[in-house]
Amino acid sequence: MATTTDTLPGRPYGEVEGNYLTHERGLLSWLTTVDHKRIGVMYLACISGAFLLGGIFAMVIRWELFSPGPTVPGLNADRYNQIFTLHGAIMTFLVIIPGIPAALGNFVLPMMLGAKDVAFPRLNLASWYLWVTGAIFAVTSLVMSAADTGWTFYTPYSTTTQTAVIPMTIGAFILGFSSIFTGLNFIVTIHKMRPDGLTWFKLPLFLWGIYATAIIQIIATPVLGITLLLLIAERVLGVGIFDPTYGGDPVLFQHFFWFYSHPAVYIMILPAMGIISEMIPVFSRKHIFGYTAIAYSSIAIAMFSFIVWGHHMFAAMSPLANMVFSAVTFSVSIPSAVKVFNWTATMYKGSIRLATPMLYALSFLFLFTIGGLTGLYLATLGTDIHLHDTYFVVAHFHYVMVGSTMIAFIGGLHYWWPKIFGKMYSEKWGNVGCIVTFLGFNITFLPQFVLGMRGMPRRYYDYIPEFEALHRLSSIGAFIMGIGLFVTLFCLVYSLFKGKPAPDNPWGSASMEWQATSPPHYHNFTKPPKVGDPYDYTDLVWDPKSEGYYRKAEGQGAA
Amino acid sequence: MTTETQVIDEGGHDHEHAHSPHLQHHFDTLDQQFNAGKLGMWLFLATEILLFGGLFVAYAIYRNLHPEIFEYGHHFLDPKLGGINTAVLILSSFTMAAAVRFAQEGKQGMLKLCLVLTLCGACGFLGIKYIEYSHKMVHGIFPGKYYNPDEHILEEELLGAHGHGAVAEHGRDHASSSGEETHGEGAHEESTQSAEASAQAAPAEGEFVIEKSQIVEAPEGPEGMVGIVHEKPELPKRPEKAHVFFGIYYLMTGLHGIHVLIGMCAIGWVFFRSTRGEFGPDYFTPVDLVGLYWHLVDLIWIYLFPLLYLIH
Numbered sequence: 001m002a003t004t005t006d007t008l009p010g011r012p013y014g015e016v017e018g019n020y021l022t023h024e025r026g027l028l029s030w031l032t033t034v035d036h037k038r039i040g041v042m043y044l045a046c047i048s049g050a051f052l053l054g055g056i057f058a059m060v061i062r063w064e065l066f067s068p069g070p071t072v073p074g075l076n077a078d079r080y081n082q083i084f085t086l087h088g089a090i091m092t093f094l095v096i097i098p099g100i101p102a103a104l105g106n107f108v109l110p111m112m113l114g115a116k117d118v119a120f121p122r123l124n125l126a127s128w129y130l131w132v133t134g135a136i137f138a139v140t141s142l143v144m145s146a147a148d149t150g151w152t153f154y155t156p157y158s159t160t161t162q163t164a165v166i167p168m169t170i171g172a173f174i175l176g177f178s179s180i181f182t183g184l185n186f187i188v189t190i191h192k193m194r195p196d197g198l199t200w201f202k203l204p205l206f207l208w209g210i211y212a213t214a215i216i217q218i219i220a221t222p223v224l225g226i227t228l229l230l231l232i233a234e235r236v237l238g239v240g241i242f243d244p245t246y247g248g249d250p251v252l253f254q255h256f257f258w259f260y261s262h263p264a265v266y267i268m269i270l271p272a273m274g275i276i277s278e279m280i281p282v283f284s285r286k287h288i289f290g291y292t293a294i295a296y297s298s299i300a301i302a303m304f305s306f307i308v309w310g311h312h313m314f315a316a317m318s319p320l321a322n323m324v325f326s327a328v329t330f331s332v333s334i335p336s337a338v339k340v341f342n343w344t345a346t347m348y349k350g351s352i353r354l355a356t357p358m359l360y361a362l363s364f365l366f367l368f369t370i371g372g373l374t375g376l377y378l379a380t381l382g383t384d385i386h387l388h389d390t391y392f393v394v395a396h397f398h399y400v401m402v403g404s405t406m407i408a409f410i411g412g413l414h415y416w417w418p419k420i421f422g423k424m425y426s427e428k429w430g431n432v433g434c435i436v437t438f439l440g441f442n443i444t445f446l447p448q449f450v451l452g453m454r455g456m457p458r459r460y461y462d463y464i465p466e467f468e469a470l471h472r473l474s475s476i477g478a479f480i481m482g483i484g485l486f487v488t489l490f491c492l493v494y495s496l497f498k499g500k501p502a503p504d505n506p507w508g509s510a511s512m513e514w515q516a517t518s519p520p521h522y523h524n525f526t527k528p529p530k531v532g533d534p535y536d537y538t539d540l541v542w543d544p545k546s547e548g549y550y551r552k553a554e555g556q557g558a559a
Numbered sequence: 560m561t562t563e564t565q566v567i568d569e570g571g572h573d574h575e576h577a578h579s580p581h582l583q584h585h586f587d588t589l590d591q592q593f594n595a596g597k598l599g600m601w602l603f604l605a606t607e608i609l610l611f612g613g614l615f616v617a618y619a620i621y622r623n624l625h626p627e628i629f630e631y632g633h634h635f636l637d638p639k640l641g642g643i644n645t646a647v648l649i650l651s652s653f654t655m656a657a658a659v660r661f662a663q664e665g666k667q668g669m670l671k672l673c674l675v676l677t678l679c680g681a682c683g684f685l686g687i688k689y690i691e692y693s694h695k696m697v698h699g700i701f702p703g704k705y706y707n708p709d710e711h712i713l714e715e716e717l718l719g720a721h722g723h724g725a726v727a728e729h730g731r732d733h734a735s736s737s738g739e740e741t742h743g744e745g746a747h748e749e750s751t752q753s754a755e756a757s758a759q760a761a762p763a764e765g766e767f768v769i770e771k772s773q774i775v776e777a778p779e780g781p782e783g784m785v786g787i788v789h790e791k792p793e794l795p796k797r798p799e800k801a802h803v804f805f806g807i808y809y810l811m812t813g814l815h816g817i818h819v820l821i822g823m824c825a826i827g828w829v830f831f832r833s834t835r836g837e838f839g840p841d842y843f844t845p846v847d848l849v850g851l852y853w854h855l856v857d858l859i860w861i862y863l864f865p866l867l868y869l870i871h
């Protein structure tokens with residue numbers, strides 16, 4: 001019974017009646033649902049599956065590199081190329097790009113707005129089916145004869161190799177449309193579904209992040225679409241746009257590809273930054289510092305991201321173009337730094353609680369700073385000539401993609417877990433998972449910076465014996481990180497069965513989604529949510545009995 | 560449970576004045592729903608433009624780097640058919656706009672009529688496109704590496720435009736005899752050779768003597784007779800990358816054609832719903848949105864037509 005009195009001092013609900021998880025049952029009710037919460041959960045499950053698959057490939061890569069020469073039985077150099085291509089393509093297109101917006105964003109966005117659903121619920125479901133279709137194509141490529149081009153599909157190799165490039169590119173094309181429709185849905189939702197009084201500058205910063213992401217998704221992804229279509233046309237028809245055999249220009253492909261894929265790295269990081277902007281103030285019990293600066297810097301990053309793609313091709317452009325692209329690349333780091341400083345300032349003099357989500361947020365700060373700063377080495381023309389296509393680049397982008405985006409994703413998952421599933425996970429094992437992952441991650445990728453500086457090229461099956469110690473260290477780190485991730489997985493899954501019921505507001509957050517029950521009712525809110533400052537924690541009171549927070553004013557009013 | 564549902568119902572009905580069957584549960588008003596749909600459609604159109612944007616960029620780059628292939632290739636496109644198609648599409652856009660208007664006014668008959676007319680326009684467009692494509696393909700003008708044109712196809716295109724059927728046939732004979740030689744790699748070299756060969760072998764029958772070779776001809780007689788030579792059309796030599804032009808042509812018009820097909824499905828769907836009288840002054844969102852989409856398809860063609868057909 002969730003009557004008005006029940007929503008008083010956040011008593012644990014146990015089973016909330018009419019909650020979205022149980023009000024309908026059966027597989028079919030999930031596959032045909034248009035409820036944004038269920039779609040978010042379905043994305044979460046599928047993306048986790050893809051993450052596992054991509055992770056297995058990563059482990060094979062690190063095992064192979066454990067020592068020079070052939071290491072994994074039965075894995076020759078050609079197979080190795082296929083393995084790292086699958087790893088990269090699955091992780092990029094199936095996991096990181098859709099990850100935060102499609103899984104967490106879908107669940108949280110309408111609730112943060114106090115809305116009942118996204119603007120186009122059926123389109124939302126269609127996006128999920130597109131994701132599944134894209135995944136099937138990617139796996140088809142795996143079964144046929146997996147592409148071995150690297151996730152970047154560079155021509156002319158991708159137009160000549162005998163492996164199944166086409167299923168993989170069709171898969172990426174379809175996934176692109178899934179991403180476009182999600183972004184479109186979110187933009188319209190944020191524009192048109194806000195209740196009266198919820199102005200742009202009262203939106204939680206996660207929504208600014210998602211909004212900026214959606215802009216990139218809409219503007220950049222169609223270009224990826226046409227690039228992949230042209231690549232397919234080149235392979236099938238030899239139209240002579242990219243393939244030099246038929247008079248094409250392979251560098252043109254790189255321009256097209258990076259015109260999408262550089263903005264795409266901000267599709268990955270902006271929602272992650274949004275999550276961090278939510279978690280840091282909550283666990284510092286302090287209003288976010290520099291709200292407008294963080295909000296505008298998201299938009300600034302989105303805008304800048306479109307004019308820096310050339311930094312991936314310094315070796316193939318004129319000196320003038322190189323200088324321009326280098327300079328603009330530097331400027332991207334300014335809005336990123338603005339955010340980091342604001343988060344740090346938010347924590348300053350706050351009363352920090354090291355709950356699992358906060359541990360992830362701190363990991364993010366640490367790892368993103370390394371990842372972002374090493375980007376500047378790569379943006380510098382002189383150093384990039386040396387570092388391009390070495391393990392330094394590999395380490396750089398893993399610090400930003402895994403160390404930042406995946407860490408924020410998992411942190412956000414812990415943060416919203418009680419809301420999504422109505423269960424509390426074990427704090428202790430959550431902490432352990434986070435710390436082991438963090439250590440494993442650094443052991444994996446810090447050595448790779450050194451390897452890259454010393455000249456270890458990326459995408460090689462073999463290496464000279466001098467590199468053995470660092471490669472070994474890196475592989476050991478990868479296995480540790482794998483263990484950390486499994487601990488996290490078990491901790492979360494275990495809570496589904498054995499976890500304590502979650503109160504409505506376990507962390508004392510002020511944004512609107514916490515006004516719903518845990519898990520939410522299938523219409524999201526049982527009474528119209530109150531619009532307020534999403535970072536004002538002053539009248540949230542801890543209730544030891546329910547182990548959750550409630551709003552003082554509300555409690556008194558209703559009582 | 561009962562209390563809970565009541566709370567929600569109250570919350571929901573507060574804003575719902577219309578109680579329209581078309582109002583989806585998560586919107587407060589029909590207005591909000593319409594505006595959301597419209598914004599969504601505009602965003603979608605933006606992505607469509609960017610999708611074609613990649614092709615336009617490819618076009619611009621190749622036009623800039625290799626103007627000669629466009630200069631050469633456009634001779635094979637028929638501005639007359641292209642022009643008719645442009646007119647057909649613009650007309651269909653007009654009937655679509657009218658359909659939206661009639662839907663708003665609730666004039667069911669006219670709405671249905673206009674939708675059918677729009678569909679007819681779309682079919683007409685694709686029909687003409689089919690004629691254009693097949694006319695090229697019978698002569699071996701395929702995209703990319705399958706590009707393997709008949710030797711005399713250029714003459715035919717130029718002269719055919721002046722209505723000389725006889726020459727066209729003459730050209731085709733030779734093409735079929737020399738067709739085998741031009742297969743495979745290094746087609747370009749061979750094709751120039753065989754062009755010369757066939758030009759030599761061809762007896763000067765018919766009204767025109769057609770030369771493909773660039774070698775300056777010796778004067779055929781006294782000064783006074785040179786006048787005849789003026790009637791020979793200046794035939795451009797086939798540039799090395801000619802196939803790229805046709806690659807771009809087929810990709811651009813092909814992708815556009817796919818959009819026409821999608822548009823037809825959408826119009827068909829709206830037509831089906833209009834036969835059930837679903838649209839009226841309160842609710843015409845689908846007609847409006849499909850209309851927007853159709854105008855975009857039209858607009859893209861309006862750019863494609865001059866870029867491909869009207870090159871000078």
Ligand code: HEM
Pocket residue numbers: 152265266268269311312329330332333336371372373375376378379380384387388389393396397400401405
């Ligand atoms: C904050 C400022 C950043 C700067 C200045 C920067 C700069 C660069 C540069 C110059 C390169 C090219 C290196 C080369 O190939 O020689 C590069 C590669 C890369 N960066 Fe960043 N980056 C930044 C942030 C990010 C973020 C946030 C992400 C993703 C979340 C990211 C993901 C990548 C990836 C995936 C690659 C390599 C792709 C490949 O070649 O496979 N970067 N970065």
Ligand SMILES: [Cu+2]
Pocket residue numbers: 261262265308309311312
């Ligand atoms: Cu980049």
